[in-house]
Amino acid sequence: MEEVKVSIIVPVYKAEKSIAQCIEAILNQTYHNIELLLIEDGSPDNSGAICDSYDNDPRVKVIHNTNHGVSYTRNIGLKQATGDYIAFCDSDDYYAPDHVEKNIFVAQKQDSDITISGYYLQQKGKFVSSVSMPSGPMSEEDIVRHFSVDNEFGGFCWNKLYKRGVLQGIKFPEDLEILEDTYLLCSAMEKTKKIYYLAEPLYYYCDNEESATRSMDMLYSEHDTIKYIDSYRKILADHKFSQRSVDIISGTMFEIAVGFRSYEYQGRHHGSQQLMKNLDTDVKKLYKEYYHCDEFPLKRKVKWILKMLWPKLHR
Known part of the structure; x- marks a missing residue:
């Protein structure tokens, strides 16, 4: 061998x-x-x-x-x-x-x-x-x-x-x-x-304290978007996936957008108004795919949809 x-x-x-x-x-x-x-x-x-x-x-x-x-x-x-x-x-x-x-x-x-x-x-x-x-x-x-x-x-x-x-x-x-x-x-x-x-x-x-992804601030782009969402968009744009795979990735982007939106509402990061508009747009745009994708368990969906509706309540 x-x-x-x-x-x-x-x-x-x-x-x-x-x-x-x-x-x-x-x-x-x-x-x-x-x-x-x-x-x-x-x-x-x-x-x-x-x-x-x-x-x-x-x-x-x-x-x-x-x-x-x-x-x-x-x-x-x-x-x-x-x-x-x-x-x-x-x-x-x-x-x-x-x-x-x-x-x-x-x-x-x-x-x-x-x-x-x-x-x-x-x-x-x-x-x-x-x-x-x-x-x-x-x-x-x-x-x-x-x-x-x-x-x-x-x-x-x-x-x-x-x-x-x-x-x-x-x-x-x-x-x-x-x-x-x-x-x-x-x-x-x-x-x-x-x-x-x-x-x-x-x-x-290994748990690296200096990892670039450890700091939340490193995850925001210079043009008021979230780098994870930008990267997933490029992955979707440049590759051919089945519709099921597209829905899974879209659902993941929804959770990311909801998470960062809550982070802003709770005052743990102070982004621009444009950032909030972009996150609101992403949440509305991706909600349907997330709701209908059965790869996400019901309990998990309930958690993230509640977080979408009441972002300040989930610390």
Whole structure:
């Protein structure tokens, strides 16, 4: 099985506290035929020097760039990758020791173009498994449901193993700050014959206090909209989905709009009047799809519709 080579792309920026653990976890995998691409994105700390300290390992390739952001950095990795399969890891996270071995085994056994595994999410210092459903092949609607309605495996790139050919001609959108990996997944889905889910947590997603998505203010765009909603709109505009998948994504956008609208009404953020108008418009426009989409349980619908009607009451 080890005749198959796996390229692992790691974008590195301000990661001096975590990058060594990330690298060590990859180099010490039970599966050895790997190529580790460390793309250092003009980090102002010692991240680049730590990466360079591993370049004596023939499996490691370090590339230094000026700062361009995570999508540009990952795209550099895609251009440089030579493996039969391509995987990703974030610099503040790390793989389980058999992450690559188990994913490759399933990918070859199932002949899956994209193989998805579960992950551990760090919560209050403890790692909690994301897995709640069994292994099996996934449809388009399954994928959309689990990157929007819930986060069983999300749209993240770091818990997915791609056949190299699936990513040919595809790249991360450099004009998106959020959901850029979900966009890539949707692009790759259009070229796949089979996607398989391995219901086992094999990735450790660490709680990073400096994460860009941790600050609510970072989720507002400069033109009075919410970045998540903007990204979902681009995903819908650039890809072909079944009507059911469109309804699922629209319902997710509805909940996001209602949530941020309540945030404004409760005075926890002071946006412009135009922002409120845009959120009101989104809520009215997306309500119908949300109400009729049975992917959202009734109890959940009641909660969000009440929040829509009385936004100040739900803190």
